[in-house]
Amino acid sequence: MQNLFTQLLGSIERELLNFRQSERLYFVLGAAAVGLAVPLIASEYVVGEVLTPMLIFMIYASSWNLLAYSGQGSLGHAAFLGIGGFASALLAIKLNLPPVLCLLLGSLFSAAIGLLIGLVCVRLKAWFLAMVTFGFSVIIVTLISQFDVFIGGIMGFPTPLIVERGLPFYYMTFALAAISIFVMYLLIKSKTGLAFRAIHENEPEANMIGINIAKYKLIAFVLSTFFAGLAGGLYAQSIRYIQVSVFDPYYSFLPLMMAVIGGLRTTEGPIIGSAIIVTINSYLHKIDNMLHGLMSPLFPNVSNVGPPLRMLSLGLFLVIVVIFLPKGVSSLLPKIRKYFREETKKGG
Amino acid sequence: MVRNRSVELAMSGIIETLLWGIANGCIYILLATGLNIIFGVMKLVNFAHGQLLMIGAYVAFSVSTAFGLNTYLSILVAMAAMALVGVALERLTFRRVLGTDKLNEIFVSLGLIYVFENAAVLLWGNKLKQIPNPLQGEGLLLGDVLIGYDRLLAILIVAVILAALFILLKKTKIGLAMRATSQKSETSMLMGVNIEKVYIFTFALGAALAGAAGALYGILLPFNPGIGALPTIKAFAIIMLGGLGSIPGAVVGGLLYGIAETMAVYFLGGIWQDAIAFALLIIVLVIKPTGLFGEKGE
Numbered sequence: 001m002q003n004l005f006t007q008l009l010g011s012i013e014r015e016l017l018n019f020r021q022s023e024r025l026y027f028v029l030g031a032a033a034v035g036l037a038v039p040l041i042a043s044e045y046v047v048g049e050v051l052t053p054m055l056i057f058m059i060y061a062s063s064w065n066l067l068a069y070s071g072q073g074s075l076g077h078a079a080f081l082g083i084g085g086f087a088s089a090l091l092a093i094k095l096n097l098p099p100v101l102c103l104l105l106g107s108l109f110s111a112a113i114g115l116l117i118g119l120v121c122v123r124l125k126a127w128f129l130a131m132v133t134f135g136f137s138v139i140i141v142t143l144i145s146q147f148d149v150f151i152g153g154i155m156g157f158p159t160p161l162i163v164e165r166g167l168p169f170y171y172m173t174f175a176l177a178a179i180s181i182f183v184m185y186l187l188i189k190s191k192t193g194l195a196f197r198a199i200h201e202n203e204p205e206a207n208m209i210g211i212n213i214a215k216y217k218l219i220a221f222v223l224s225t226f227f228a229g230l231a232g233g234l235y236a237q238s239i240r241y242i243q244v245s246v247f248d249p250y251y252s253f254l255p256l257m258m259a260v261i262g263g264l265r266t267t268e269g270p271i272i273g274s275a276i277i278v279t280i281n282s283y284l285h286k287i288d289n290m291l292h293g294l295m296s297p298l299f300p301n302v303s304n305v306g307p308p309l310r311m312l313s314l315g316l317f318l319v320i321v322v323i324f325l326p327k328g329v330s331s332l333l334p335k336i337r338k339y340f341r342e343e344t345k346k347g348g
Numbered sequence: 349m350v351r352n353r354s355v356e357l358a359m360s361g362i363i364e365t366l367l368w369g370i371a372n373g374c375i376y377i378l379l380a381t382g383l384n385i386i387f388g389v390m391k392l393v394n395f396a397h398g399q400l401l402m403i404g405a406y407v408a409f410s411v412s413t414a415f416g417l418n419t420y421l422s423i424l425v426a427m428a429a430m431a432l433v434g435v436a437l438e439r440l441t442f443r444r445v446l447g448t449d450k451l452n453e454i455f456v457s458l459g460l461i462y463v464f465e466n467a468a469v470l471l472w473g474n475k476l477k478q479i480p481n482p483l484q485g486e487g488l489l490l491g492d493v494l495i496g497y498d499r500l501l502a503i504l505i506v507a508v509i510l511a512a513l514f515i516l517l518k519k520t521k522i523g524l525a526m527r528a529t530s531q532k533s534e535t536s537m538l539m540g541v542n543i544e545k546v547y548i549f550t551f552a553l554g555a556a557l558a559g560a561a562g563a564l565y566g567i568l569l570p571f572n573p574g575i576g577a578l579p580t581i582k583a584f585a586i587i588m589l590g591g592l593g594s595i596p597g598a599v600v601g602g603l604l605y606g607i608a609e610t611m612a613v614y615f616l617g618g619i620w621q622d623a624i625a626f627a628l629l630i631i632v633l634v635i636k637p638t639g640l641f642g643e644k645g646e
Contacts, residue, residue, distance in 0.1 A: 073451045075458075120634050126450035127393040131584050132633055135626030138581075142623035249577070253458055260455050299470045308466035315462025322455045323444045 004219070007190040008183070015189060032178065039170050048238075052170050054278040055177040056234045057258060061270030063227035064255035066184050069193065069265055070220035071200035072121070075130045076137030077228050078251035079117075083140070084110040084229025085236035085246055086153060092160040099162040103233040110229025111222050118221030122214045134252065141247050156243030159236045173234055180227055185267045187223065196220055200265075228255075257314070261321050263328025272330050284310070360492035365614045366607060371499040371568060373606020374506035375561045380583040380590070380598045381513065382557035388530040388593040389550040392442055395457035398580030399464035400555050404430045404562025405571050406472050409479045419482055423505065423563040427556040434555025438548055446547075461577070468573035479566040502564050509560055510599065513553075517595075526550055530593065578622060582609075585629040 035055075039047045064077055088106025092099045117136055121129050144153040163169050187193050195216045198206040207213050236242040254277070255270070262273025280287065288306025296305045321328060383397050394400075407429045408422040417425065441460065445452040487496040517523040528536035529546045537543050561579075565571060586605045590597025605628075612624040 068451065071451075073454055075454070120630065124633060127395075127454065128588075128633055130395070130454055131581065131588075132630055134581065135629055139623045139626050139630075142619055145619060256455070256458065264451075302470055302473055305470065308469040311462050312466035312470070315459040315466065318459035319441055319456050319463070322452050322459065323441065326448070326452070 004187075004190075004192060007192055008186050011186045011190040015186065035174055035178075036171075039167060044166060047166060047170050050278065050282040052173055052238050053235075053282070054275055055170075055173045056231050056238060057254070057274035057278055058271050059177050059180045059227055059234070060231035061255040061258035061262070061274045062181050062184050062267075063224045063231065065259040065265065065270045066187070066227065067220055067224040068259060069188055069200060070196035070217050071126075071203070072217060072220060073126060073130055073256070074133040074224075074252070075249075075256070076133035076135070076252050077224075077255055078247050078249065079133070079137035079140050080110045080114060080225040080228035081232035081235060081251055082137075082242075082244075082246040083113055084232025085159075085242045086144075086151065086232075087229070088233035089157070089159040089236050089242050090151065093157070099160050099237075102160075103162065103230065106233045107226050107229035110232065111226035114225025114229075115218070115222050118218045118225075121221060122217040134249070137247055137249065137252055141244055144244055144247075153242070153244040156241055156245075158241050162237060165238075165240075169237070173238070176230065176234065180230060181267065181271070184223075184227065188267070192216065192219060197265075257318055259328075260318060261329055263330035264326075266328070266330055268333075269328050269330045273328070276329070280310075280314075361614065362611075363493050365610045367493075367495060367499055369607035369610035370603060371502050371606070372610060373603045374503050375565050375568075376579065376582050376586055376606055377599055377602030378506055378509065378557050378561035378564070379579055380586040380602055381510070381595055382554035382561070383580075383583050384587050384593060384595065384598050385526075385557075386550055386554040387587070389526050390442075390446065390547055392446060392453055393457070394437075394442070394460075394554075395454060395580060396460035396464060396576075397554070397558055397583065398576035398578070399461050400430055400433065400558035400576075401562035401565060401579055402468060402571065402573060402576035403433065403464055404559030405479070405566035405575075406468055406477075406562075407559065408563035408566055409472075409477055412479055419479055419567060420501075420505075422479065423560055426559040426563040428559075430559025430562070431552040431556040434552040435548055437555070438551035442551070443547070465573045465576065472573070474572060476570040476572050477566070478570040479563065481567050498568060502568060505560075505564065509557070510595075513557075514595070516553075522546070522549055578625075581629075582625050585625050585632075588629055588632050 039051055042051065060077070060081060064074065067074055067077075084106045086106075087109040088099070088102040091097050091105055092102040097105070117133070121132055124132060144151050148154050163172050188196070195206070195211045198209075198211055199213055199216060203213060232246070235246070255274075258273030258277050259270045260273070261276060262271065263269030284307075287310055288304065291306040291309045292304055295309060296302075299305050302308065325331065379397060379401055382400075383394065386397075387393055404426040408419075408426040411417045411425045412419050412422040437460070441456050442453065445456055481498055483496070483498040483501065485496075486498075487494045487500075489495075517527060525536065525541045525546050526549070528539065528541055529543060529550075533543055565575070565579075582605065586598055586601040588601075589605060590599070590601030605625075608628070609621060609624060612620050616624075
């Protein structure tokens with residue numbers, strides 16, 4: 001643990017040295033400035049229903065992405081989103097602890113469960129892992145309904161607040177998202193991250209050069225579930241209510257889609273992916289109405305054509321991205337930049 | 349006397365549950381076998397396999413209601429249609445990610461799950477449907493137990509399909525090529541096997557089996573576009589139980605699984621139906637990460 005910490009400090013130092021020379025610093029500062037300034041001019045609805053969830057899903061998708069760095073793919077991350085949400089809300093209600101502390105404790109609890117599941121999963125290959133994690137997210141719904149007297153998840157309950165909703169909650173989420181993503185970035189740049197990438201590239205070879213595969217996979221799993229739990233705690237606060245429906249497979253597939261569409265195994269990928277998908281999701285009713293108006297004569301069997309058509313397009317988009325754009329939408333950015341640079345050169 | 353009566357009732361309940369379990373297990377066997385063949389030959393896992401079952405059920409439903417085709421002949425139509433879908437899937441999607449990162453296959457299948465489920469909603473609507481069952485409610489009455497002809501026939505059909513599959517794999521040239529490819533694809537390529545064709549055929553075969561499973565599912569149970577997800581996972585649990593790449597293993601695993609599931613519902617209650625599947629899967633994988641009778645990993 002201490003080792004991990006010194007590694008993180010080491011990569012901070014290196015990154016600060018590199019940052020000054022690279023354009024990346026301007027990008028990060030620019031993004032931060034936009035993130036800080038936009039909510040001041042945006043409407044209350046946009047801040048509460050679009051921008052805040054976007055930040056939360058950035059943490060969630062990045063946590064999934066962190067796991068993917070080590071070559072593991074989870075289809076049941078909703079389990080940890082839900083555990084984080086339920087644990088932090090229940091701690092705050094039942095023990096009357098301050099909500100900020102509960103948010104942290106909830107994430108730690110999620111990481112502890114992640115450790116248990118991770119112990120099972122580190123030996124499993126891609127699809128076995130996918131199945132086990134998916135299975136866990138289904139079993140946990142059964143478990144919660146068995147102990148519903150204590151948890152109360154079937155009916156759900158309102159979550160206690162840390163700070164007021166609206167701008168204060170947005171800025172708190174912004175700070176937490178920035179810290180989480182920065183920590184994950186540093187982690188990937190550290191020696192541990194190098195081990196993750198080596199395991200993903202070639203497991204037998206990584207083993208041969210002395211990387212303890214089980215250990216690093218477990219580290220990736222625990223850290224990923226920690227951040228997923230954090231996202232869960234924030235999510236429960238942002239929707240004001242927590243219910244067993246948070247374990248729905250939809251929430252397991254969401255971070256995967258965000259990471260893959262944005263660009264798997266890049267820091268900016270999950271950020272871009274969640275920005276795209278949350279924006280689409282937030283304007284659903286408008287998109288659905290538009291699709292319904294356009295396409296409903298073609299499908300007389302369905303009362304509202306919008307949602308299925310939109311989901312179908314999302315699935316198709318995912319397949320197309322995986323096949324034709326394996327590095328995600330974010331791989332287009334350098335190309336666009338290059339294009340503009342050449343254009344300006346021509347102009348000059 | 350009263351006690352005897354209740355024991356008898358419990359017994360007849362168990363026997364009926366057992367029959368249900370075997371019939372359900374047969375559907376899972378078809379699905380698991382298809383998944384297993386595709387995995388064995390192509391080393392590819394199609395998480396959207398259960399959605400092929402669902403589409404198969406709808407195809408059988410459409411031909412038997414719209415064209416008035418005999419219910420059991422519609423199984424053949426469903427198989428043919430799904431084989432075509434399988435060819436298209438293999439060519440257009442999985443072929444392109446084969447041999448890249450293993451996670452890509454999972455991503456593509458997830459995308460396909462969305463595509464199939466929502467396409468089914470658009471084409472057939474969201475309501476529960478059932479294929480007309482000519483043998484509804486008919487059966488052999490043994491004491492209190494009604495042994496439905498539809499279940500027996502489903503079991504028989506699965507047995508016939510599996511026998512045909514066995515002959516195909518063991519006695520025909522393409523079966524030989526498939527077995528060779530599943531053992532060592534490079535070597536069989538050097539021996540003159542057209543791997544591309546074998547892959548297309550394998551995927552079509554697996555999809556056709558899923559189509560047959562779907563038609564049988566649709567005859568025995570009502571279905572909607574969302575039914576595909578759980579059978580995939582159950583088929584997976586069965587493959588884990590029976591071992592990757594082993595067809596007899598899938599048969600034994602499927603029967604065991606179907607019975608265990610219906611018994612769990614009978615004794616523990618409906619809420620446990622799905623949790624049991626995963627508990628079983630996770631326990632098996634904890635003990636033996638490659639499955640009970642599984643060969644060593646790649």
